[in-house]
Amino acid sequence: MTTAISIKNLQKTYANGFEALKGISLEVEQGDFFALLGPNGAGKSTTIGVISTLVNKTSGSVEVFGKNVDTHVYETKLDLGVVPQEVNFSQFEKVRDIVMTQAGYYGMPRQLASERCEKYLRKLGLWEKRSEKSRSLSGGMKRRLMIARALVHEPRLLILDEPTAGVDIELRRSMWEFLTEINKNGTTIILTTHYLEEAEQLCRNIAIIDEGNIIENTSMRKLLAELDSQVFILDTAIEIAADFDLGLENASVRKIDEHSVELLVPGGISINQVFSRFDQLGIKIDSMRNKTNRLEQLFLSKLNDNQN
Amino acid sequence: MNHKYIAFETIVIKEIRRFARIWLQTLVPPAMMIGLYFVIFGNLVGRRIGEMGGYQYMEFIVPGLIMMSVIQNSYSNVVSSFFSHKFQHSIEELLVSPVPNYVILCGFVAGGMARGLGVGIIVTLMSLFFVDLAIQNLAITIAVVLLTSIVFSLAGFINALFANSFDDISIVPTFVLTPLIYLGGVFYSVELLPPFWKFVSGLNPIFYMVNTFRYGILGTSDVDIVWAFLILLLFITLLYICCIVLLRRGTGLRS
CATH class of the missing domain: 3.30.70.1560 (Alpha-L RNA-binding motif)
Incomplete structure (x- = not known):
């Protein structure tokens, strides 16, 4: 099976001397629904930051579908969709414009971008809000908007950094259903979450990161059998x-x-x-x-x- | 269509949409300020000054005021827009996408030029209420205004990369750009200055830009036009290289 992501000896030391990642290695298979768990400050977001090139690594390597993120920038970024932990779109722009702009950054022709935009805004229940300013959306809607934006170029690998934080139960469950559906359709998903019930329900494999080290990397079934x-x-x-x-x-x-x-x-x-x-x-x-x-x-x- | 061109076009449209959406902050105030310059300095005070450099004072200051609006607006559009993207973290949308650094840079520079030239056109139209503009050399006029707009858009981009707060994006325009513009021969001919200050004016790059633009419109200048274009091209090259190096390193963008 193809490896969706391969991380080798990844180290990150920030300018203030904090060693966020101490040489972690990790592999996620194509088609997997993978949980990356850890307490606050364990290194989850830094790992995602390095994969998505928002954080400069100190050493090590990251490959997405067999291609190095440093040397195959265009191909690896095309394969990757990222939903960050914090809202990171302009609060003054309209919902549709945010998704269309992202499609433009990925070089999608306007007609295709428009079709995909409608598809994902409908799937995530935001189509009726398409002409509203993003700041008027509720917390849950903002998170769904970030998912729609990350999917507009239909990446093979989707990374979600605490996508359901602060989202009510009903909405969380509808997001689980949506993520399960896109995973079944072939998208590899890496999920970080503080809701362990979420990880248990959705993910087949799991890694636990703590103090910059991977302390567990196994299948969910094997891990639960350890109880x-x-x-x-x-x-x-x-x-x-x-x-x-x-x-x-x-x-x-x-x-x-x-x-x-x-x-x-x-x-x-x-x-x-x-x-x-x-x-x-x-x-x-x-x-x-x-x-x-x-x-x-x-x-x-x-x-x-x-x-x- | 090439994916890089689509990305470039997307950035430019987004930038134009941004400053057009807040036109009361971006287009009206600079036009109003320059309009006041026309009325007070050009019309009321200018009538008592008489001639400057062989032209009516109003005619003399119009090219400088147009150039001043282009410089200030090109710079402030890029610095405020890019810093806002950083501040709201929406710059991450661009950084995770496969847009090459030079396309990001060119997109923001084109956005800065759109606002700079837009305000320049508004100011030019306003000046027609006060003077009859007869452009002497259209090619030089257009070339110098475009190149100047590029220079200050690039400079604004560098400022935005290093800025960590909204204070940081107003320091350079207030304490560097404004004095250089005012001392760059917008309101006076350098021939009026004593030799030492004339020499000092020669070190101010804006002096060359204003005078070359004035040459394009009025046909006279205090500087050598070829030299002025070389200075502009040199600045563009240096600032562009600087921007690309900073983007590649992730200065102010990647931790």
Whole structure:
């Protein structure tokens, strides 16, 4: 399979001496939906900045679809679409003009640019706002506008730096659907986000970056399999006795209130066993949820290991 | 159509749209200011001065005032527009796209020229209310005004690259450009000056631009025209190289 992005020994030290990237190496396959996670200041945005040439690297190399970004500037930039973390379009321009201008920068003839502009503004629910000044848009609309702008030249690789930050749940889910659709249609996506549920739902592979180093780089499935236990909250239909015991070895139960318990299930016990046991005890389960997001649990544990 | 040409055209259209959208800030004030110069210096004061360099004072200052408006507006359009792009981070739209540095530069310079020449035309039309302009050498007039506009658009671009605040984009126009324009022979003939100040005036590049433009319109000049064009071409070459080197390094743009 072709590699969409290949980063080798990438280092970046800023003028103030801060070492943002300490020689990271990373590969993302074509067609992947890849999560690049890390705490604030870990080096995610610097990595994206170097890929998109907004940040000068100190050393190392970056290739996009096998072409070096330093020597094949035109080809690599054509393949790349970037949605930055902060709003970076003119607040005084109209929505349509912003997308059309970007198309012009990519050398697209006016007719094609106009068609693509309409296509993506419609897909992202902004067509009705096309003649409005961008500053009048809500936060979520501004983010969608940046996605439309990044897609107008239909890049093979789309990088999104926290695209759903500050976006409400409904809108976030519609953006997930849209991103899943374009990924299915062949666009490779690299996503940074602080919403770990988002990364878990969307991404197939993941890298965790911390203090300028990649501390984990694997598939989402393998990473989640590393969880040696999960904590669930169960709501029951009947009242739970004060001395309630599930009777499953290694699975501990803590009563939260009369109708809910916190249950720690070790890796060796299946959820089916848990449900069977509740059934045997005549306790009907109304609902069940993870106490914390599974990826969040692992993410924090990895960061903790790295910092220790 | 070539993708570089489309990118260039996009930048130019965007620039023209920007200054046209805020015409009350970009086109009216300079035209009004020069109109006041015509009324006060040219008409009211000028009548008492009489002749300057063999022409009525009003006729003498018109070319200088046109050139002053072209210089100031070419410079300020590029410096304010490019710095605004930096300030709003919308310059990133250009930097992530495959537009070569020279196309970015030429696009902004063309935008600066469009405003500089636009205001120049407005001022020229206004001057017709005060004097009868009979252009003596159209080719020289057009050539010098175009080259001067390029020089100051390039200079404005360099200022914008280094600027970190809105103060930084007003320092050069206020403390460098305005004194050089006023001492560049807009309002007087250099022949009136003592030898030392005449020599100092010779070090001011704007002096050559104003006088060459005056030569194109009136047919007389205090400077050698060939020398003036060489100075203009030298400045354009040096400033262009400087801009390209700074863009390549990412000065003021890339961290």
